[in-house]
Amino acid sequence: FFLLDLIPLSSVLEVIVITRKEIQKMLNLDTKMKLDFVCISDNMDMGTADSLRHIHQKIKTDVLVLSCDLITDVDLYKVVDLFRTHDATLSMLMKKTHEPTEVVPGQKGKKKPVEQRDFIGVDDTGKRLLFMANEADLDEELVIKRSILQKHPRMHIRTGLMDAHLYCLKKYVVDFLVENGSITSLRSELIPHLVRKQFSSPTSLEQGLDNKDDDQKKKEQASLDIYSFIKEDNSLLKPASDNSCWNDHRGDMNESLHEGKVRCYVHIMKEGLCYRVNTLGLYIEANRQVPKLLLHLGLEEPLVHGSAQITDRGMVGSDSIIGSSTQVGEKTSIKHSIIGSMCTIKDKVKITNCIIMNSVTIEEGCCLQGSVVCHNAVIEKGADIKDCLIGSDQRLETKGK
Amino acid sequence: MAERAAPGGAGPETAVPVPAGPQEPELSREEKLQLRKEKKQQKKKKRSEKGPAAEPPEPGTPSDPGQPRAAHPTSLPALADGPSDGEKPAGGKSKAELRAERRAKQEAERAQKQAKKAELSQAATAAKPRLTPTESQSVVKRLPEHVQVDDPAAQRKLAKKLERQQVPLRQDYGTKVNLFSHLHQYSRKKPLTQQMSIPSTVIHPAVVRLGLQYSQGIINGSNARCIALLEVFKQLIRDYSTPPNEELSRDLVAKLKPHISFLNQCRPLSASMGNAIKFLKKEISCLPDTLREEEAKEKLQDTIDKYLREKILLAAEAISRSAFEKINDNDVILVYGCSSLVNRTLCDAHVKKGRAFRVIVVDSRPRLEGRETLRRLVRKGIHCTYVMINAISYVLPEVSKVLLGAHALLANGSVMSRVGTSQIALVSKAYNVPVLVCCETYKFCERVQTDSFVSNELDDPDDLIVLRKGQAQLGGWAENKSLRLLNLVYDVTPPDLVDLVITDLGMIPCTSVPVVLRVKSVDQ
Numbered sequence: 041f042f043l044l045d046l047i048p049l050s051s052v053l054e055v056i057v058i059t060r061k062e063i064q065k066m067l068n069l070d071t072k073m074k075l076d077f078v079c080i081s082d083n084m085d086m087g088t089a090d091s092l093r094h095i096h097q098k099i100k101t102d103v104l105v106l107s108c109d110l111i112t113d114v115d116l117y118k119v120v121d122l123f124r125t126h127d128a129t130l131s132m133l134m135k136k137t138h139e140p141t142e143v144v145p146g147q148k149g150k151k152k153p154v155e156q157r158d159f160i161g162v163d164d165t166g167k168r169l170l171f172m173a174n175e176a177d178l179d180e181e182l183v184i185k186r187s188i189l190q191k192h193p194r195m196h197i198r199t200g201l202m203d204a205h206l207y208c209l210k211k212y213v214v215d216f217l218v219e220n221g222s223i224t225s226l227r228s229e230l231i232p233h234l235v236r237k238q239f240s241s242p243t244s245l246e247q248g249l250d251n252k253d254d255d256q257k258k259k260e261q262a263s264l265d266i267y268s269f270i271k272e273d274n275s276l277l278k279p280a281s282d283n284s285c286w287n288d289h290r291g292d293m294n295e296s297l298h299e300g301k302v303r304c305y306v307h308i309m310k311e312g313l314c315y316r317v318n319t320l321g322l323y324i325e326a327n328r329q330v331p332k333l334l335l336h337l338g339l340e341e342p343l344v345h346g347s348a349q350i351t352d353r354g355m356v357g358s359d360s361i362i363g364s365s366t367q368v369g370e371k372t373s374i375k376h377s378i379i380g381s382m383c384t385i386k387d388k389v390k391i392t393n394c395i396i397m398n399s400v401t402i403e404e405g406c407c408l409q410g411s412v413v414c415h416n417a418v419i420e421k422g423a424d425i426k427d428c429l430i431g432s433d434q435r436l437e438t439k440g441k
Numbered sequence: 442m443a444e445r446a447a448p449g450g451a452g453p454e455t456a457v458p459v460p461a462g463p464q465e466p467e468l469s470r471e472e473k474l475q476l477r478k479e480k481k482q483q484k485k486k487k488r489s490e491k492g493p494a495a496e497p498p499e500p501g502t503p504s505d506p507g508q509p510r511a512a513h514p515t516s517l518p519a520l521a522d523g524p525s526d527g528e529k530p531a532g533g534k535s536k537a538e539l540r541a542e543r544r545a546k547q548e549a550e551r552a553q554k555q556a557k558k559a560e561l562s563q564a565a566t567a568a569k570p571r572l573t574p575t576e577s578q579s580v581v582k583r584l585p586e587h588v589q590v591d592d593p594a595a596q597r598k599l600a601k602k603l604e605r606q607q608v609p610l611r612q613d614y615g616t617k618v619n620l621f622s623h624l625h626q627y628s629r630k631k632p633l634t635q636q637m638s639i640p641s642t643v644i645h646p647a648v649v650r651l652g653l654q655y656s657q658g659i660i661n662g663s664n665a666r667c668i669a670l671l672e673v674f675k676q677l678i679r680d681y682s683t684p685p686n687e688e689l690s691r692d693l694v695a696k697l698k699p700h701i702s703f704l705n706q707c708r709p710l711s712a713s714m715g716n717a718i719k720f721l722k723k724e725i726s727c728l729p730d731t732l733r734e735e736e737a738k739e740k741l742q743d744t745i746d747k748y749l750r751e752k753i754l755l756a757a758e759a760i761s762r763s764a765f766e767k768i769n770d771n772d773v774i775l776v777y778g779c780s781s782l783v784n785r786t787l788c789d790a791h792v793k794k795g796r797a798f799r800v801i802v803v804d805s806r807p808r809l810e811g812r813e814t815l816r817r818l819v820r821k822g823i824h825c826t827y828v829m830i831n832a833i834s835y836v837l838p839e840v841s842k843v844l845l846g847a848h849a850l851l852a853n854g855s856v857m858s859r860v861g862t863s864q865i866a867l868v869s870k871a872y873n874v875p876v877l878v879c880c881e882t883y884k885f886c887e888r889v890q891t892d893s894f895v896s897n898e899l900d901d902p903d904d905l906i907v908l909r910k911g912q913a914q915l916g917g918w919a920e921n922k923s924l925r926l927l928n929l930v931y932d933v934t935p936p937d938l939v940d941l942v943i944t945d946l947g948m949i950p951c952t953s954v955p956v957v958l959r960v961k962s963v964d965q
Contacts, residue, residue: 117634
């Protein structure tokens with residue numbers, strides 16, 4: 041929902057939302073954009089690329105793909121401008137991350153965030169994406185093709201970047217996806233494929249021409265190469281770029297952009313807000329950042345909702361958010377927490393650093409620290425909860441720990 | 442349509458109503474006669490009654506032949522019934538006379554309003570200032586709006602016009618040097634697309650892309666910009682469909698205007714682009730009405746192709762051939778910056794004709810375009826030397842001729858080109874080295890300029906900041922109130938410093954440029 045709020049800020053006008061049926065019912069947003077919902081049933085387990093294939097008839101031009109668990113306030117025009125200016129095949133968004141500092145409830149021990157690192161190589165200007173590899177795919181060494189280094193002698197490799205899953209793709213990439221049924225996920229397969237293709241030449245086409253025996257087979261192979269999907273109408277602008285005196289690199293004799301047809305660009309955000317809430321830790325982190333950033337986002341709702349009945353305002357910390365219709369009893373202290381709507385919190389409860397979802401009942405005398413309590417849970421009197429995950433509709437006994 | 446009246450009226454025409462050229466759709470003679478009759482009637486009434494006849498018809502008449510096109514004959518009776526001046530002349534007139542009188546007054550009022558609007562829209566069209574207007578109009582020469590940035594009234598007018606066309610207004614950046622405060626200064630880091638929706642609905646996406654490429658400097662050089670512009674216009678025409686009840690010839694011109702304003706906001710239009718746009722608008726408005734939409738679009742695309750081929754590509758070929766005669770064996774040629782024409786000439790001379798010569802490439806900050814020239818020439822195997830502009834007096838003793846490219850050639854023979862060209866011409870004159878300028882005729886422009894201040898372009902001042910060992914000395918220039926950075930793009934070389942201009946019409950001296958212009962305008 042954050043995302044659909046963000047989009048009007050950058051004035052995107054037509055959105056196709058792919059989601060499950062139940063969620064569609066919950067969304068009844070009143071926005072100026074044209075929202076087009078496409079439902080996929082629950083049984084099909086679709087990857088991101090499959091979803092794109094599902095709606096490819098609706099896509100007639102270059103497309104911007106976003107994942108719904110992205111919360112960000114980036115200026116979309118920056119990503120799209122990269123796409124437009126350099127006539128790129130792909131343009132994406134990344135953000136510098138920092139290590140999460142707080143302990144994530146429900147997980148025993150600290151997991152070292154080493155296994156899921158991504159190695160991203162960018163060129164000197166910081167805009168062109170040269171290299172992308174996930175640590176899980178590599179054995180022991182990082183292999184970089186020589187052709188990359190020949191064309192871009194200076195490459196900066198970074199590991200602290202988080203991919204925001206915001207991609208701007210050209211139409212022929214979608215066509216390529218449709219033809220090539222083996223790619224299931226955008227992020228882990230298509231994007232690295234495109235990044236690698238920047239520096240490889242369309243050799244399969246040439247081989248197909250020479251060898252007449254294997255003509256059929258080669259033709260099939262060639263048709264799966266993305267180069268064959270790139271339409272040649274860009275040749276109109278060739279005389280313009282011949283006469284123009286711009287070059288993206290210097291020091292060698294090659295033409296601008298090395299005459300590469302597939303080009304991938306990335307916009308790296310340095311500041312601003314960008315979270316992908318696809319893991320629990322990130323979700324909690326994002327929730328905790330929300331009070332600080334509500335002002336930043338320009339939403340002017342008061343932190344404590346108008347219809348909440350709080351008997352003792354002094355005990356509610358200034359960076360807590362309390363939803364609508366929540367009842368909070370006396371002598372309850374709430375610090376750094378987010379409490380959803382329709383909750384009932386009785387007296388003498390201490391809540392610190394928690395995320396409490398909607399319709400939760402917390403009886404007297406409880407002490408909650410660093411926990412996540414999901415919908416409709418009931419926590420009986422005197423419970424003492426620390427760093428726990430409490431699922432929906434759970435009932436905790438009195439004096440539990 | 443008002444712009445068509447301008448070149449017709451810009452010559453030494455008097456107040457006699459002249460037909461506005463052969464391109465008028467058969468505007469009824471009866472209409473004109475009727476109007477003249479009505480005016481005569483009105484004059485008679487004025488003299489007889491000494492009533493406050495609202496508008497003197499004289500200034501109305503020269504613009505009048507331009508106006509009746511706009512006056513649809515069907516709307517006349519409707520207006521006659523509409524609210525009129527409110528004056529009722531003394532009784533004793535028949536109804537028909539009254540009506541005729543009212544109609545005449547309406548016509549005259551409308552004519553004056555059209556004249557005012559025509560002046561406004563002429564001032565607001567992209568890029569080109571006109572020649573001095575006719576004697577019947579005011580004596581003050583009107584400045585084009587792009588050199589009136591320090592005049593708040595002109596800026597307000599511009600803002601209103603852009604709002605009407607739904608094109609965002611680009612904000613100026615940084616304090617400007619006082620002498621150039623009448624020009625725009627934009628920052629490359631704040632592109633125009635910041636204020637536009639994704640995807641943009643008002644401006645065609647190809648035009649948005651072109652505008653971005655202009656403002657980021659990806660398409661540079663007047664030939665490249667013009668070629669890209671024409672290609673994008675071809676695409677616009679392809680994607681255009683006439684709405685019902687509109688004529689293609691009028692509607693398409695109106696549709697092109699916001700796009701042209703947008704491109705102007707991204708980067709001020711060059712002289713070559715301005716001429717191309719004028720040509721295109723003329724072509725569109727003189728399309729015969731009998732053509733179907735498909736045929737009309739085909740025809741337009743063909744004319745654009747023809748213009749591109751003849752005026753740009755073939756002209757380059759012709760210039761390359763004529764310039765080749767001037768290149769002798771064992772010549773040392775000095776070139777400056779990156780001009781597509783000069784590069785082509787030199788490459789052709791070396792590769793196709795096999796002349797042996799050396800080239801000295803002179804370069805200057807902050808654009809450092811000479812590096813691109815160097816790369817292209819060395820790639821073809823030409824022996825090159827590379828110096829910065831502060832070294833020209835060191836290399837000039839061994840130079841046999843100087844070959845320069847031009848952005849535009851002005852009507853008094855001055856050459857408008859990249860900043861630094863006039864320096865090179867000046868020093869070459871001091872060393873008695875001949876200076877040759879290569880320029881196609883489509884870049885000839887009717888403006889007259891004797892200095893580089895009046896009409897120029899200010900580039901992003903942050904380009905002047907240089908990082909040395911991680912430190913940028915000028916980095917905090919904005920905070921220092923007495924420090925201004927100036928990044929000029931063009932300068933004007935006076936005609937006595939240029940020895941020869943090589944065009945596709947042949948080799949002409951600088952002073953013959955007005956002749957070429959006159960010949961061109963007669964042709965059209």
